Amino acid sequence: MIESKAELKRLAEVAVYAAREAGKIVQSRSDTCFEVERKVAGDSLASQVVTEVDRMAEERILQCLEKGCTDFDLGVLTEEREDDGSRFEKSAFWCIDPLDGTLPFVEGRAGYAVSIALVSREGTPLIGVVYDPRSEVMYEAVLGCGALRDGEEMRIESETAQLSVFSDRSSREDSKHKAVIDSLAQEFGGSGVSQIYGYGAALNACSVSGSPCSCYFKLPKEKRGGGSVWDFAATACIVTEAGGIVSDLAGEPLLLNPRGALFMNRRGVLYASSRELAQRIRSAHGQKT
Structure with missing residues (x-):
């Protein structure tokens, strides 16, 4: 022990x-x-x-x-x-x-x-x-x-007017994910949101710890998937210790030692550079579902 x-x-x-x-x-x-x-x-x-x-x-x-x-x-x-x-x-x-x-x-x-x-x-x-x-x-x-x-x-620096969204490549075809991005774009302005696709979950999340206004999220869904515990356990510690926010889409802590399935699809995952940005994403998700 x-x-x-x-x-x-x-x-x-x-x-x-x-x-x-x-x-x-x-x-x-x-x-x-x-x-x-x-x-x-x-x-x-x-x-x-x-x-x-x-x-x-x-x-x-x-x-x-x-x-x-x-x-x-x-x-x-x-x-x-x-x-x-x-x-x-x-x-x-x-x-x-x-x-x-x-x-x-x-x-x-x-x-x-x-x-x-x-x-x-x-x-x-x-x-x-x-x-x-x-x-x-x-x-x-x-x-x-x-x-x-x-x-x-x-340490995550002060927020800026430019939002960076790190996303899995599969999110390109996800209409719900796109709806949340569109909602954020309305708040930040169309040119104020950049989307970065193609990294694995670990580097997507670590990118949030190094960007002043950024996020990485996977929305809840019925189909199994959404990453597994081992995709998020290390970065949950890293991003939190860097001053970021890590939660599910309801704002609750990630279940990193669950009973049953190890997939995260039921509750989703959310990494954000600030509490305010995390709330914006949760609100946008709630409006679009």
Whole structure:
């Protein structure tokens, strides 16, 4: 069991090392041929694609985290292995996405990352680490200790008149998502909203932590999908510690240790650079549904 902030920080250092190690594997295979498979997951192609690189990176992460799991009696939840239920039995668990943004990785473009979080049994993100191996950028945070980008303190700056909306590529065809964007555009002015598509969930969310007026959201929907716990656990810690807002579309905390399905489609997810912007998005969603 983790008993101090110092122990959390030591575990964060191990997670940073594990992310870099996995990133080396990912980037070393980025320009080579590798096996691509489809798995049973959400309703989007991005959630269904998996490669041998995902599994290789995951194995390396688990090797790096193994001693900490033993020393502190931690559970593990990973994208590419069956949920063993240890997240309900231990005081905290590692939540791992070895290659978030597998689709951009397969397509040879920017947008993929390694994501590692430590989450309490109650669902509070304690540690968040996201590593972009393509640009070699490291995001990290520990609960109550702030957020870092490549070792430098990261804090969301004052709001500006220009709104940046980071969105999954699948959102282009989502009429409800477009309706919320249109509503925001009316408030900010048509030229005051820029939309950035194509990153995986981890880098979309991390982009909010580095932009003065920005957001990333996935609306609730009936079909399973909307990302899974491991897509958001690390960035929930990072963005919150950078001064941003993280919630579902009802304004409630994200369920990061849920019973049953691990998908987020029922309640959606919302990252925003300020409380005011988050409320604007929730209001726009409420008006359009």
